[in-house]
Amino acid sequence: MNATRFSIEGMTCASCVGRVERALSGTEGVTKANVNLATETADVSFDEQVDVKELVEVLDKAGYPARTEEITFDIQGMTCASCVGRVERALADVEGVTEASVNLAAETASVKFLSGVVTVDQLVDVVAKAGYQAAPRIDRDAAPVNRKEDEARALKGKLLLAAVLTLPIFLVEMGGHLFPPLHHWWMMTVPEWAWRYTQMALSIVVLAGPGHVFFAKGIPSLLRGGPDMNALVALGAGAAFLYSAFVTLWPLAVPEGAQNVYFEAASVIVTLILLGRWLEARAKGRTGDAIRKLAGLRAKTARVERDGVVVEIPVEEIAVGDVLHLRPGEKIAVDGKVLSGESHVDEAMISGEPIPVSKAPNSPLIAGTVNGEGAMTYVAEKVGADTMLAQIMRMVEDAQGAKLPIQSLVDKVTMYFVPVVMGLALLTIGVWLAIGPEPKVAHALVAGVAVLIIACPCAMGLATPTSIMVGTGRAAELGVLFRKGDALQGLQGVKVLAFDKTGTLTEGRPEVTDIVTISGDENELIAMVAAAEAKSEHPIARALERAAKDRGLMLPEVGKARAIAGHGLKADVEGAALHIGNMRLMTREKIDTAAFEAPLAALADQGKTPVLVARDGAPVMVIGVSDPLRPTARAAVEALHARGIKIAMVSGDTERAARSVAAQLGVDHVEAEVLPKGKAKIVETLREQFGNVGFVGDGINDAPALAAADVGIAMGTGTDVAIEAADVVLTKGDPAGVVTACDISRKTMGNIRQNLFWAFAYNAALIPVAAGVLYPAFGITLSPMLGAGAMAMSSVFVVSNALRLRRVKRAL
Structure with a gap:
């Protein structure tokens, strides 16, 4: 079984997510496809016989191509054309590489590859295995790329152009409605036909220029039978423009009462939706701050002993066993162990604790942490993808790309949402044409366009994944790593937390x-x-x-x-x-x-x-x-009690010793003299007695219980086996982290529920208004322009609400 992650282009709403998932899931050999709108990624599991290139073609046909990157390598060791062929074949055979071109004269290789499927380090390794050396031509001092910032910058340019072109139409048309003397003055000064042709010309530039993206993506999706948000905008703005253009070019072909034009609606719709997308891209760019901060912690170079001489080399070239020299104030390049010297190291990025940790010979060092005032030498023990920092980044990325059980409701709704909206728009037009007031055509057009525009499911698609991204990112900053995204939802439902005593509630050493x-x-x-x-x-x-x-x-x-x-x-x-x-x-x-x-x-x-x-x-x-209690153990138990969670303690100690510790902590339930193999059975017993169980442990003997629990929480100071079996990892061995994890779970799920309520309530309330249900009783209709503004703001609201999770504080 293989698995890979694609970075997807063109997804804008929840219906896009459903379309991509269905396209991938419908491919023979694909066992699972999970698409995330906030991260714009697709995680796909597939059988051996499925080729990644086949999946790329599926995405292309669906109208959502996989994002690609290009990089140039400097290649050393090539001497002839056969070397060129060898390097090209080695690179082209890598799963995820779409194009590889090697130049012998320039000694370079240009590679185009799928983002997220293959990494630069993997390509370097492939070239090395072929017998050559590859060094990427990249700016090692460059900050990690924030793709959403680039997208926001591009959208800002389109928005400004659209706004400049739309403003004259908007001011004259809407100003005339608000201030009738202005309308009369304008009509007497500028011939009506001239003004209509001017509006049409400006609207053409808006729709063909900044608004081109809606038509370029929306119309093909409509023709494929899978309309998305772009299709709704294209239909709405396009219908308003085409009707207005027809009235302008052939006014006598239209009944006198229906000779109104709606160029301002078409232009303002595009402008407002671009405004919403720009604000959304800016906000979404901040949801990935956690990963970028972690990436920014990586050292770029390190001073390494080579043949008795200390040389400065890129961190990518450090090997296990290398001896590194660390100066005061420098970042630690790789995980290792101190050989000589003493200092204090700021490990806040791992533990969340601001107090520097004392280091002496044999003390462990973690990549990305910052040395204090002392100089040390250390030996590299873990490099590249094996360092704790790299593992933390992988855990955060996996959690951010997860799909929670609550998302299934959204998926079911959005699968049919856009086609249903289009049906409602047609029904609205039909009803207005049949029983509406004169001019029927104009009323029908306005109502139909308003329904199309206001019903975009962007907010629905963003409601869950943006909250997950921000929540898990903030959790990582506070020392809580959600290895599995569904633990975020599972933890809020835990009724009892069972703590292993030794090393979890206690220090783990006598x-x-x-x-x-x-x-x-x-x-x-x-x-x-x-x-x-x-x-x-x-x-x-x-x-x-x-x-x-x-x-x-x-x-x-x-x-x-x-x-x-x-x-x-x-x-x-x-x-x-x-x-x-x-x-x-x-x-x-x-x-x-x-x-x-x-x-x-x-x-x-x-x-x-x-x-x-x-x-x-x-x-x-x-x-x-x-074995002394951890300083925060009692406070953690009290805080969890305050949150309505019962506490159990599981120990291999005697009944008397275990109950003594439990009495000091205020634990509700004690299981003493438990053998390692009996811990998983205790979890089942607690589940029958109390409900959903969370288990907190740190040792090898805790792994079965961590796996058996509804949510397993491992101390990051514990064994690798325990960490692998857990759903949540606390980077610092502190029970207070359990309280923080519970708080983040509850606040994130509450945030998701707020977002979903807003997204669903917004559509449920405003689609009927847009269709005109209030017109018979109150004479109220919803302008397509107001609909565009409301739709854009709904997405911005959802993302902004998710960003509030960045303010979550450590519990204790």
Whole structure:
């Protein structure tokens, strides 16, 4: 099974989306086609026997061609014509390349390829596999392209031209209606026939120039039997113009009462819809800010050790294992590990936290983050598409291109919407011609054109995808990655969130929390214990070492040391026999345990793990060790409760320890002593008891539960297996991110519902008004010009409403 993403040209409304989906889905071998109006993309899954070029032809025939790009490469290593043929064939065989031309004299290759289907990096790799080196001729310092800005710029030029040509017609015609003396003065000054010919000439330029796009795309779609929004505009403006031109050229052929012209309607319709498209393109350009910001984080070059010399090279040429030199203030080029030096790194783009993170040898570094004041060297571990930044960009792009279940309603409506509107327009004209007042033809034309213009389904098509784009983009900025778009809708319906305890609600590593000294000097004993535990691999040993380090203690020399499995260890430290372990060790070594009993009971009540210490056979210290709660865990639980979500905690710890943690957090439901394979079963039990379940985890053993839950949420600090099984990833290991994810889900879905209500209510309310249902009772009709303005503003409203999601804040 193959899958690819096309970038589509020419889509303007929801009916276009349905048409493209039907064309692709109807192709033999295509198993799934998902088209997104906001991103102007089509995600297609298809069998092995389907060729991408076949799908490109299908899109061309449907009237929505796949967008292409062109790039020129400098090729090294070519020496003869056979080299040229080899490089050309290698490039032409790449799925998604439509044309490849290699020039031996210039040592260049010009390649035309489908946007989104193949990347420049892939083309470079293909040439390298053929035995040559390719370097793209691009401005590496250029900002990421915002195609919508370019589109808005082009539309602005068309709009200005249309407005300049339309303004004289509009001022004279509409000014005459609003101020009758102006109309009388104009009629006495300028012959009517001359003014009509002037209007016709100006309208021809408007329709053939700025308005050409509506006819170039609308008429072919009409002839193919799949009319779209362009067809509605072309029919509406075209009908107004043709009728007016007929009246102007052959006035005697038209009844005297019907000799009105509507050149101003045709011109103003085009101008207003261009205005709407320009505003929409400007607004839609801002919906992709998240991806462009992420792309802008990438470093362009890096200083790399090559043959003992530090050279500056493009990041595309960095290989795994390269040693890189990092100066203060520089961006980190690839994911890696610090070899030498110390500094602080701003990782806000990953974690959302403004506080720089301390880095020392062996600390991980993430591509796109910014170094502070220290200089470091680091080794490249992940490059290119494998870096965390590249993976985050892919996750955001996938989520933004997703189609939510709620979109199916829109798809069903828009599939029939444009043909139904055209039918209503014809019915409106027929009714006005049959029973309307004189001049019947004029009234029928105005009403029919108004219905065509006002009913454009642009707002319907934009309602869902623009909100998804902005919502998931803002989520990424706040450290929440929706790997699957439908999780955006699923999360708002979650009734209970089950948290794995260790590493999710807790830090995931034991720390010394209590020290009870029975006899002797506390610091001296801690130093002796840490020294004895230094060679142990047990996590508690690391906690004891950290406790000594935090106090700045010097560790004494250790003589013989022996670990006793399941009990602890014995060691000679500074001439003293030290026993460190549990009660079983003390009983085995026949040490009097009476002095241990009170501290043990206190720690047991708190669910903490006790470490007993005896020196020369006498009890001297009890150390309490536990996995501390994350700082935001309790606040996150309280915030989720406030949002009506119940909280469950799943733990492999003892019942007593788990309930102690649950009591501190205010958790509603506790499942303790759960084996890894039992977590998925717990999810099913919670679903039966409460409803839709979200599961939050970070470990390999959480993967089955993450997959079984209605929505799986993985900590980004967790394992790759857990992240792959999850629907949502929190880039920072912070339970507060779960609250942010829930807020973004609810606000985005609320935004979508607002958009859909506006889009449907607008059409439902104004189509009858445009058809003239208010005329018999109130004498009210809707001008096609007002219809064009209302239609344009409905799309702008939907996109602007979606952009409000950019203001969503972090929950805690």
